Amino acid sequence: KAGVTQTPRYLIKTRGQQVTLSCSPISGHRSVSWYQQTPGQGLQFLFEYFSETQRNKGNFPGRFSGRQFSNSRSEMNVSTLELGDSALYLCASSFGQKLYMNTEAFFGQGTRLTVV
Amino acid sequence: GESVGLHLPTLSVQEGDNSIINCAYSNSASDYFIWYKQESGKGPQFIIDIRSNMDKRQGQRVTVLLNKTVKHLSLQIAATQPGDSAVYFCAENKAGGGNKLTFGTGTQLKVEL
Numbered sequence: 001k002a003g004v005t006q007t008p009r010y011l012i013k014t015r016g017q018q019v020t021l022s023c024s025p026i027s028g029h030r031s032v033s034w035y036q037q038t039p040g041q042g043l044q045f046l047f048e049y050f051s052e053t054q055r056n057k058g059n060f061p062g063r064f065s066g067r068q069f070s071n072s073r074s075e076m077n078v079s080t081l082e083l084g085d086s087a088l089y090l091c092a093s094s095f096g097q098k099l100y101m102n103t104e105a106f107f108g109q110g111t112r113l114t115v116v
Numbered sequence: 117g118e119s120v121g122l123h124l125p126t127l128s129v130q131e132g133d134n135s136i137i138n139c140a141y142s143n144s145a146s147d148y149f150i151w152y153k154q155e156s157g158k159g160p161q162f163i164i165d166i167r168s169n170m171d172k173r174q175g176q177r178v179t180v181l182l183n184k185t186v187k188h189l190s191l192q193i194a195a196t197q198p199g200d201s202a203v204y205f206c207a208e209n210k211a212g213g214g215n216k217l218t219f220g221t222g223t224q225l226k227v228e229l
Contacts, residue, residue, distance in 0.1 A: 004159075031215045043160075043205065043219035056216045090159050092217070099148050099209040101167060105217060107152075107159035 002027065004093050004108035012114045018079040021111045025072050025093030032074040033105065034066060037088040046089075049074055050097055081115045088112050124203065126224040135193040139206030139220045144187065146208035150217070151180060151191045155202045163191070163204075193225075201227045 005024040013019050025032050033056075034046040045058040049068035066076040072093075078085055092105040099105055129135045141149065147168040152160035166173045166180045166189075173180050179192040189206050203224050207217040 033215055033217070035217075035219075042221050043207075045216050045218065048215050050214065055214045058216075092215075094215050097214060098211075099150075099215050099217070101148075101165060104150060104162050104165055105215060106162060109157075109159045 004091055004106055006089075006091050006108035006111050008111060009109065010112045010114075012116060013081050014116055015081055015083060017081050018077060019081060019113060020075050020077045021089055021091075021113070023074045023076075023091030023093075023108060025074070025091075026106055029093040029095050029106075030072055031094045031097070031105075032068055032072065033092045033094075034074070034076050035090045035092065036060075037090055037110070038086075043090070046076065078113075083115050086113060086115045124222050124224045126226060128226045128228060129196050131196060131198060131227055131229050133196055135191075135196045135200070135225060137191045137193075137204050137223045137225065139189040139191075139223075141187050141189060141206065141208045141220070142218065143208060143210050144184075145212070146210040146218075148209040149180070149182060149189055150207045150209075151178075151189075152205045152207060152219075153200075153202045154205065154222075160205060196225075196227050198227045198229065201225055 031050045033048040048056040068074045088110045090110045091108045094105040096103045150165045151163040154160045164175045177194045181190045203222045205222045206220045
């Protein structure tokens with residue numbers, strides 16, 4: 001079956017602009033989580049959605065937002081981009097409400113965002 | 117200014133040797149742990165997982181050990197191959213934490229021929 005699909009793979013934006021990233025989870029998965037990966041901070045949790053509801057949120061400014069649609073696809077938006085937002089943004093999908101054996105999280109290839 | 121990257125610990129092993137990658141986790145409420153492998157330009161790939169009520173779990177060429185007393189995880193890779201070269205992350209998920217994963221800083225594994 002198809003894996004987690006993130007689009008676009010690469011993006012270059014200018015400071016001050018906004019950007020929307022998309023994630024299509026594995027078919028049947030209802031949970032989507034977003035992570036930011038940078039050389040300076042490693043992998044950091046942004047937020048998690050389950051059945052269209054945000055359940056967890058990481059320690060990021062309000063410029064970072066997301067949503068999930070009824071088909072479980074998710075988008076994240078970053079407004080007023082800053083140079084420090086340059087990162088690999090990863091999406092993970094999982095089946096249930098709690099990670100456990102046989103309900104692990106699967107990651108997409110990520111979207112590489114460069115802010116200039 | 118120049119950004120300072122995380123200093124990733126590096127483990128260099130000879131092809132065919134066994135590798136042991138260690139990780140200290142942070143939250144005693146964590147009840148589920150995963151090891152991921154990340155190759156350059158790709159997303160993390162699931163390797164093996166373990167529940168907090170287990171001490172050891174084996175997969176194909178990989179074994180994960182969990183020591184809850186000292187909050188320590190290790191990943192053992194048997195007969196390490198060049199294709200195992202990657203960054204390895206441990207991740208923890210806590211009870212009541214939904215599907216949120218907290219990641220360690222990662223270890224770069226280099227396999228020398």
